Amino acid sequence: MHCNYPLATQTTFQGQSIPDTTVHWFRLDALRLHDNPAFVDAVKTDGNFKAVFIIDPWFNANYNNGGPQVNVWRFLLEALHDLDSRLQKKPYCARLNVLYGQPTMILPELYKKWNVKKITFQASQVSSESMKHDGIIKILSEQQNVQAVSYFSHTLYDPANVIALNNGRVPLSYKEFRRLMPLMGKPASPIPEPHPMSLCMKAPPSELVPEPEGKIPKLQDLGLSDEFALYTNSWVGGETEALSRLSSFCSRRAAIPNEPVHWLMSKDTLSPYIKFGCLSVRQLFSQLLQFASTSSKGQELFELLTKNLLLREFAFLVGSSSPKFDVMEGNSLCIQLPWESNNVFIQAFRNGQTGYPWIDAIIRQIRQDGWAHFLARQSIAVFLTRGYLWISWVLGKEFFQEFMIDFELPVSSVCWMQSSCSGFFCTQIESYDPCLVGKQIDTDGHYIKTYVPELKDFPSEYVHQPWKCSSLHTEASWLCDREQYPKPIIDVCKQGELCCKRVQSIMKALADVYGVE
Ligand SMILES: Cc1cc2nc3c(=O)[nH]c(=O)nc-3n(C[C@H](O)[C@H](O)[C@H](O)COP(=O)(O)OP(=O)(O)OC[C@H]3O[C@@H](n4cnc5c(N)ncnc54)[C@H](O)[C@@H]3O)c2cc1C
Incomplete structure (x- = not known):
């Protein structure tokens, strides 16, 4: 139930009483409120609620040529602003706290400072290394008596279920993966944003929304010029834009003439929104399914895009279970070809x-x-x-x-x-x-x-x-x-x-x- 503010306090930090808090950690690939089971879990938990995004130096690391370029950052920062403004509205009345550093350092500090009892986040599926990192976060949290709960929601299917259906083995070819389809069934439906009456988090009155502890940086703060980014801003970052695109996506996409030249410069695409999790793939799938029943064109579009979404699914499944998947050395799925260095x-x-x-x-x-x-x-x-x-x-x-x-x-x-x-x-x-x-x-x-x-x-x-x-x-x-x-x-x-x-x-x-x- 929705509770009143201020809260019953339970502990102290630097002399101040602080209520029990649940943190939802928005990750780089889950910048949305819709179909976000980890977020729903957090706001349905009794107590104080805090939203956090951590700019991990890892995002800029491992590059030979200087990290993600201005368009990538621009999209990310726009998505964070959008998330912050959605959170400020009722029923959440919260702010997005944007912090910079390694999650393994930042989160334990927040646990103490905010008296955190529970943290929720989307499980990482990017690589086997990132999944191990999630395990470390869970151990660190437990050591501080914080319950850490993660959910798979970046793909249509939970990878663990797919592997279980394949007798515990990761399907290593797309053909093998497709053979599992009849067993996998239809993807789960997207979960709706929680009804305000079902929230248990204690939201402040809208006029008392707290200031965030860390603000969203500007491109200039990151040493980037926004001149070029503004000029080429064809994809505005954020969930609001993603949902607005989705609402007319199927009919617009079906109307594009079936000639490659029309696709080359189309800005009518959703892949950046899927990447940053501004759009849930389950939401997209359910929209495609509805559209399929409207016409033969709808059915065609459904088949084409479902095939693409399944290719993506396969990539995440193999990538998250094969170490060193993104390089040659130590990558058991990659033929070691004698490339030249020129x-x-x-x-x-x-x-x-x-x-x-x-x-x-x-x-x-x-x-x-x-x-x-x-x-x-x-x-x-x-x-x-x-x-x-x-x-x-x-x-x-x-x-x-x-x-x-x-x-x-x-x-x-x-x-x-x-x-x-x-x-x-x-x-x-x-x-x-x-x-x-x-x-x-x-x-x-x-x-x-x-x-x-x-x-x-x-x-x-x-x-x-x-x-x-x-x-x-x-x-x-x-x-x-x-x-x-x-x-x-x-x-x-x-x-x-x-x-x-x-x-x-x-x-x-x-x-x-x-x-x-
Ligand atoms: C060398 C190379 C690198 C690529 N790198 C990426 C990448 O980093 N990120 C990325 O999303 N796509 C990548 N693709 C796949 C594909 O080109 C893009 O997904 C697609 O062009 C995005 O446009 P769209 O949103 O209109 O796709 P749609 O046709 O609308 O497809 C819907 C979604 O399905 C997924 N998808 C589409 N095609 C593929 C595919 N062949 N394999 C796996 N998933 C697919 C994407 O998430 C896409 O948004 C790459 C393709 C090639 C050849």
């Missing part, structure tokens, strides 16, 4: 200066917007790795980790391993010639011209291969544009042939390990 290639790739307009447009879209379509991601993944440059997929994954606002470690690792022929074998080893694929998808070059301004006035027939445009039939201004744009860093025919031979020799090894899917 700094000139790596820098040209990272900066969108390969001299192949289709590839450079994609890289620049990722740097600028923090997002690209699946076909675009796959094109550059093949180009960087087994198709042409023969550079390790781990460097590509790290590039995504810095710039993509929807970066999810298990999903990206599976996709990069698959695109580079390093794991999760698939028989469709296409060549992905950067000029041919570009022409097929972006025939008139509109996408290239948007992201590669050096070629914006170039004739469409040559925009995919500007070097082919001879000076005889080229106007002086176009030639000048071409001079601004780099020459191709490789000969695709020669390099493609060389890589193809290497790939053929490893295909057999892959088939032996994974079987043909």
Whole structure:
């Protein structure tokens, strides 16, 4: 039941009486109130309620090139502001306390300071290491007599249940995972936000909402300039925006013409909201299910997106149970290919200066917007790795980790391993010639011209291969544009042939390990 404020006090800290408190720890991938079982548990617990988000230095660590870039931070900070303003409203009348440091240090301090008796949070599913970290938090909490309760809510299914259905084994191929589907049944329905009358937390009157103990930083506080982020703000972070997008998502998505060129620059996507947990995948699934019954188009959309959500599910399942899943060394699911180390290639790739307009447009879209379509991601993944440059997929994954606002470690690792022929074998080893694929998808070059301004006035027939445009039939201004744009860093025919031979020799090894899917 909703109780009055102030509260019956039970202990003291630095001379002050403090009531029993339940903390809900909002984690990086659960920034929402809807379908959040851990949050519901916290607000249904009797006593004081506090909401916490911890900016863990880990979020910035393990990068060779300086951590997540401005768009990723912008999205996160917007999502935190949104969460804070949702919490301030009735019935919660709470604030989001944003603290900086390692959770294993911060939480024990809060336990003492706030007289915490219970903490709830979404269980981590990102990697086996992060799941171990959850275990440490639970032990630390118990040592201070704090009950720690976690829930799986970042995926459609609880991974432990799926593994149990597979006789205790993690399904190591998507085919094996799909075979379990009939046993797994339909995903659980999303849980609604709790009814105000069902809350047991003691909320203050709305005019007495306390100030948070730590405020949400600004981009400038993090040493980032917001100039670029504001310019490219196509995805506004937060649950409010996620739910508003979701409300018309199915009908808008079904109306997009079924041609890849329309998808390349679509901003109508949900992946960043899923990544930060601003949108629950169970909520999305239930919306798709409803829409499926409305028309054959609805059914088509349901089938396509369910397949994608299941691929994501598989990635989380394998990723969270396989140590070192995101690197090569020590990763039992990754074929150890002898990648080359060529700094000139790596820098040209990272900066969108390969001299192949289709590839450079994609890289620049990722740097600028923090997002690209699946076909675009796959094109550059093949180009960087087994198709042409023969550079390790781990460097590509790290590039995504810095710039993509929807970066999810298990999903990206599976996709990069698959695109580079390093794991999760698939028989469709296409060549992905950067000029041919570009022409097929972006025939008139509109996408290239948007992201590669050096070629914006170039004739469409040559925009995919500007070097082919001879000076005889080229106007002086176009030639000048071409001079601004780099020459191709490789000969695709020669390099493609060389890589193809290497790939053929490893295909057999892959088939032996994974079987043909
Ligand atoms: C090299 C490479 C790296 C990738 N890295 C990521 C990543 O870090 N994060 C990420 O969310 N997706 C990643 N993808 C998958 C895919 O490109 C994106 O999920 C998709 O483009 C997001 O757009 P959407 O929201 O319109 O997807 P939709 O088509 O609307 O799909 C709905 C959701 O399903 C999931 N999904 C879609 N496709 C896949 C897939 N192939 N595998 C697993 N899950 C999928 C995503 O969560 C997505 O939001 C990667 C693909 C490649 C080739």
